[in-house]
Amino acid sequence: MMGNSMILIPMILYLVLMFAIAIYTNKFTSGKGGFMEEYFIGGRSMGGFVLAMTLIATYSSASSFVGGPGVAYSMGYGWILLAMIQVPTAFLTLGVLGKKFAIISRKINAVTVTDYLKARYNNKFIVISTSVAMVIFFAAAMVAQFIGGAKLFEAVTGYSYFIGLVIFGITVIVYTTIGGFRAVAITDAIQGIVMVLATIFLLVAIIHAGGGMAAITAKMIETNPSALTPTAGGKIPIPFILSFWVLVGFAVLGLPQTTVRCMGFKDSKSLHRAMVIGTVVVGFLMLGMHLVGTLGAYVVPGLAGDGAIPGITVKVLPPILAGIFIAGPLAAIMSTVDSMLILASASIIKDLYLNYGKGNIDEKTLNKISFMTTGIIGIGVFIFAIKPPSIIVWINLFAFGGLEAVFLWPTILGLYWKKANADGALISIVTGLISFFIFTIYKVNPFGMHQIVPTLAIALVTFIAGSLWGRKNDAETIKLFFGE
Amino acid sequence: MNFKEKNNQINKEAKITVGLYLFFFIWWVAFAYGIGLKDISEYKYILGFPSWFFYSCIVGYVMISFPLAFVVKKYFKDIDFEENDEEVK
Numbered sequence: 421m422m423g424n425s426m427i428l429i430p431m432i433l434y435l436v437l438m439f440a441i442a443i444y445t446n447k448f449t450s451g452k453g454g455f456m457e458e459y460f461i462g463g464r465s466m467g468g469f470v471l472a473m474t475l476i477a478t479y480s481s482a483s484s485f486v487g488g489p490g491v492a493y494s495m496g497y498g499w500i501l502l503a504m505i506q507v508p509t510a511f512l513t514l515g516v517l518g519k520k521f522a523i524i525s526r527k528i529n530a531v532t533v534t535d536y537l538k539a540r541y542n543n544k545f546i547v548i549s550t551s552v553a554m555v556i557f558f559a560a561a562m563v564a565q566f567i568g569g570a571k572l573f574e575a576v577t578g579y580s581y582f583i584g585l586v587i588f589g590i591t592v593i594v595y596t597t598i599g600g601f602r603a604v605a606i607t608d609a610i611q612g613i614v615m616v617l618a619t620i621f622l623l624v625a626i627i628h629a630g631g632g633m634a635a636i637t638a639k640m641i642e643t644n645p646s647a648l649t650p651t652a653g654g655k656i657p658i659p660f661i662l663s664f665w666v667l668v669g670f671a672v673l674g675l676p677q678t679t680v681r682c683m684g685f686k687d688s689k690s691l692h693r694a695m696v697i698g699t700v701v702v703g704f705l706m707l708g709m710h711l712v713g714t715l716g717a718y719v720v721p722g723l724a725g726d727g728a729i730p731g732i733t734v735k736v737l738p739p740i741l742a743g744i745f746i747a748g749p750l751a752a753i754m755s756t757v758d759s760m761l762i763l764a765s766a767s768i769i770k771d772l773y774l775n776y777g778k779g780n781i782d783e784k785t786l787n788k789i790s791f792m793t794t795g796i797i798g799i800g801v802f803i804f805a806i807k808p809p810s811i812i813v814w815i816n817l818f819a820f821g822g823l824e825a826v827f828l829w830p831t832i833l834g835l836y837w838k839k840a841n842a843d844g845a846l847i848s849i850v851t852g853l854i855s856f857f858i859f860t861i862y863k864v865n866p867f868g869m870h871q872i873v874p875t876l877a878i879a880l881v882t883f884i885a886g887s888l889w890g891r892k893n894d895a896e897t898i899k900l901f902f903g904e
Numbered sequence: 905m906n907f908k909e910k911n912n913q914i915n916k917e918a919k920i921t922v923g924l925y926l927f928f929f930i931w932w933v934a935f936a937y938g939i940g941l942k943d944i945s946e947y948k949y950i951l952g953f954p955s956w957f958f959y960s961c962i963v964g965y966v967m968i969s970f971p972l973a974f975v976v977k978k979y980f981k982d983i984d985f986e987e988n989d990e991e992v993k
Contacts (some may be wrong), residue, residue, distance in 0.1 A: 497953075497954060497957045500957070500961060501932075501936050501957070501960065501961060504932065504960075504961050504964065504965070505932070507928075507965065507968065508924070508925050508928045508929075508968055511921065511924070511925075511972055512921060512922070512925050515917060515918060515920070515921025515922075515924075516918045516921055516922065519910075519914045519917065519983055519985075520914055520918075522985045523907075523910065523914075523983075523985050526985050526986060526987075527987065632952070633951060633952025633953070634952050636952070637949060637952045637953075641944075645944045646944075648944055648947060648954045649940060649941075649944065649954075650936045650937060650940035650941070650956060650957075650960075651940075651941075658937065665929060670925070687982075687985065688980070688981070688982040688983050688985075689982065692976045692977075692980050695972065695976055696969070696972055696973045696976060699968060699969060699972055700969050703965040703968070703969065704965075707961060707962070707965060836915075836918070902911065903906075903907035903908045903911060904908065
């Protein structure tokens, strides 16, 4: 089948822009100041707007633009209700972790979450297990994002899956490798703007095409009234939806790709601004995109699941606009992958290689192996995405909740609870991970809740027990973190 | 501010943040399930949206954005992230 080049042109232009940014930001890494601090955390220079956008872009992935609205297409308003749970997550993360991390990471020169865990718990096993867990989960999640992106590309442009994978896979790998964290943050900011514009275009187009809200609602009442209810006629049970306040709500405080952003901003003002901008923009995206899915079912009927949003896009937007729109979800995917890629690389270089591998290497070599590691992980992920092995798809099922199970309590209790210690963190990581695997495989969902809820409950109990009865923190650590 | 005072301020800000989070949660639950669990024939519509959705999600979005902007402006303080002389001694 011939592809649609009118859709392709704005997309390609967009990708070229991403390259330009990488080349621009690359010159910072050769400037003054440490290479590590620049490449992996952008010299801690993010302002409020960029911080807000990079946070949003990182956690609005393929699922917020394609998967979620696709479900809203069949379920209706109840699924928008579920999506709205993510809105206050941005300010919760920044408000609870932001300033603590800003101070601590400057004191100990941390560029990764593991750096922080190392300083706080001073335990080799914690450092290694968290880094390894992160790299594995990120790799699987990145492959999944690549697959989502390439499928979307295929659906909208008509070109093959492989071409899609090559075009946008290469783009994201190259600009992340060359530009480092600074390129990731700036491209994320631009991608955030593209996502907002895409949402506005599509929402206006769909309401217009459906003959106005009143007409669409009348059609809903007539053909599928259960789509008007908060439970989707019983398909979204209340305990299930409430557990999303944990899964995509407060447990996001543990996701390393989110928390590392709290190490990269410039000053208090940036943080304050980012809390407000981030919440306003996330709210707009969630509300807008899921409304498109919900209303779209009665304007462009006959689609399903992941095919819904691409189908609607091609139908209601002129090709050039469709091209810009499709850049939206691709942007969301790329910006999720880029931040995982840079973190996985940081973790391998900083947390594993420099800590336990060869010591003392000069700046230039470090520079070279950092570029190489980022590139190699990217290429590896790309190769897996061409013909994804089922193990990857399987691991990805565990990635999101698994990361939360590992990182949430050690991160947050370490910052706010003086008695939190290495024994507590260790036992919590192990029991959290194991119980999450078991609950997911055997579908243990007490009271209809998502398995993340009992997992985190167990991990919390073991953390507290381990901390109360385990070895005490040394005075130096307490002084470093709590000042007394 | 010395490190201890900074920490106290940060703890205060964290509590305010969590408070706002709970406020939005209650708003979200109360309107979605307070109004939305009625029979569909009794639904009211505002601007074409079911009223539970309008209040819970659309007004809820506004009700988190504005209080947040207000609270951040009023209670959140500028903190220097670098260690200053006062702390070192």
